[in-house]
Amino acid sequence: MSKNPYVKTELKYFLHTFKRWPLFITKAKGIYVWDKTGKKYIDFFSGLAVCGVGHVHPRVKAAIQKQADRLLHVSNYFYTQPLMDAAKELTGRYQGTKVFFSNSGAEANEAAVKFARLWAAKTNKKGREIITFSGSFHGRTLAMVAASDPKNRSNGVFAPYPTGFRHCRFNDLIDLRKAVNSKTIAIMLEPIQGEGGINIASRPFMKEIVAQCRKNNLLLIMDEVQSGIARTGTFFAFEQYGIKPDIVTLAKGLAGGLPLGATLATAKVAKHVVPGLHGSTFGGNPVSCAAALEVLKMLTAKNGVLIRQTGRILNEELSSFASYPSVKEIRCFGLMAAIELHGPGDAYVEAARRKGLIINCTRGNVLRFLPPYFISKRELVKCIQILKLVFEELN
Numbered sequence: 001m002s003k004n005p006y007v008k009t010e011l012k013y014f015l016h017t018f019k020r021w022p023l024f025i026t027k028a029k030g031i032y033v034w035d036k037t038g039k040k041y042i043d044f045f046s047g048l049a050v051c052g053v054g055h056v057h058p059r060v061k062a063a064i065q066k067q068a069d070r071l072l073h074v075s076n077y078f079y080t081q082p083l084m085d086a087a088k089e090l091t092g093r094y095q096g097t098k099v100f101f102s103n104s105g106a107e108a109n110e111a112a113v114k115f116a117r118l119w120a121a122k123t124n125k126k127g128r129e130i131i132t133f134s135g136s137f138h139g140r141t142l143a144m145v146a147a148s149d150p151k152n153r154s155n156g157v158f159a160p161y162p163t164g165f166r167h168c169r170f171n172d173l174i175d176l177r178k179a180v181n182s183k184t185i186a187i188m189l190e191p192i193q194g195e196g197g198i199n200i201a202s203r204p205f206m207k208e209i210v211a212q213c214r215k216n217n218l219l220l221i222m223d224e225v226q227s228g229i230a231r232t233g234t235f236f237a238f239e240q241y242g243i244k245p246d247i248v249t250l251a252k253g254l255a256g257g258l259p260l261g262a263t264l265a266t267a268k269v270a271k272h273v274v275p276g277l278h279g280s281t282f283g284g285n286p287v288s289c290a291a292a293l294e295v296l297k298m299l300t301a302k303n304g305v306l307i308r309q310t311g312r313i314l315n316e317e318l319s320s321f322a323s324y325p326s327v328k329e330i331r332c333f334g335l336m337a338a339i340e341l342h343g344p345g346d347a348y349v350e351a352a353r354r355k356g357l358i359i360n361c362t363r364g365n366v367l368r369f370l371p372p373y374f375i376s377k378r379e380l381v382k383c384i385q386i387l388k389l390v391f392e393e394l395n
């Protein structure tokens with residue numbers, strides 16, 4: 001039995017889906033969180049890429065409070081100001097698109113797949129297959145588990161899964177060429193795979209994807225649930241590849257800590273969407289939209305430059321870890337970074353936590369860093385110093 005009293009309570013009341021850390025968080029502000037004992041930590045993974053602008057950002061908090069004074073929810077039968085403003089501001093980040101709001105990344109991706117299939121039906125496509133990739137993670141609904149890397153299938157206990165997804169090796173141009181066939185309607189990917197361990201789509205791979213889409217009249221669906229909202233220094237990571245996807249999905253960082261998902265589609269897809277085909281009760285909630293509007297206003301091009309600069313510093317600082325024997329590879333794209341280890345990473349995460357730094361481990365051996373956007377150079381260097389102590393201790 002665990003020594004941690006919260007685990008005992010959890011086992012009594014919860015369906016045990018999460019392996020939580022033995023931390024009871026009572027307060028958060030900016031780059032910091034505090035636990036019940038008053039100990040302060042730097043949150044170097046930003047609440048899993050949700051609190052990119054920092055915890056309880058004063059502008060986000062003020063917008064939420066102001067909106068909470070007016071109304072919390074009225075349903076999608078009505079117009080509300082935050083809903084209209086957030087849609088205008090968000091679609092402004094990708095000219096020519098229209099938006100559907102939901103509550104999460106998985107829902108944003110479900111909508112993307114539905115809209116892609118709708119487009120396929122309306123354009124008399126023969127098949128309904130969507131190509132996805134090894135190492136991908138698109139969410140936890142049945143269809144998104146089917147779309148994601150089959151490693152996410154929990155040994156098939158949740159089968160049967162929806163069909164219509166064909167898996168291909170990430171960053172493998174030859175495998176991609178082989179996978180495209182007469183039934184293919186779309187290619188869906190994360191430009192930088194998050195849960196898969198910060199795997200960066202190579203430029204030739206992305207170029208080949210675009211070429212295949214053009215040649216075979218396929219839709220390009222970009223899952224930017226983790227890489228979007230300026231995490232890589234541009235509002236969408238795809239901008240840095242110079243490409244234009246047909247559908248883009250967002251969630252995590254969109255509303256600065258509140259749940260909000262978004263599916264953006266270009267005119268070619270959007271023109272087929274009519275009332276009754278899709279919907280959501282909570283999607284576009286006025287409070288979430290008010291928060292998102294502030295986040296969007298905060299993420300200017302100037303701040304993008306700043307984020308890219310911070311990303312370069314992070315990349316440089318992390319490169320010095322290559323000399324530790326436990327390190328297999330270091331990967332960095334903007335403020336998405338990882339140190340892949342030869343062995344398990346849990347001890348590193350724990351040691352960092354003891355020293356006041358919150359990081360996470362994905363795929364068992366990949367230490368992942370998703371720092372807050374506006375972390376100062378001094379604070380960033382402090383995080384790296386803590387991480388160095390951890391590596392000294394464990395190597």
Ligand SMILES: *Cc1c(COP(=O)(O)O)cnc(C)c1O
Binds near residue numbers: 105140227251252
């Ligand atoms: C987290 C994540 C999702 C799922 O988002 P939820 O809000 O947990 O449903 C989908 N795609 C990517 C790339 C993600 O990182």
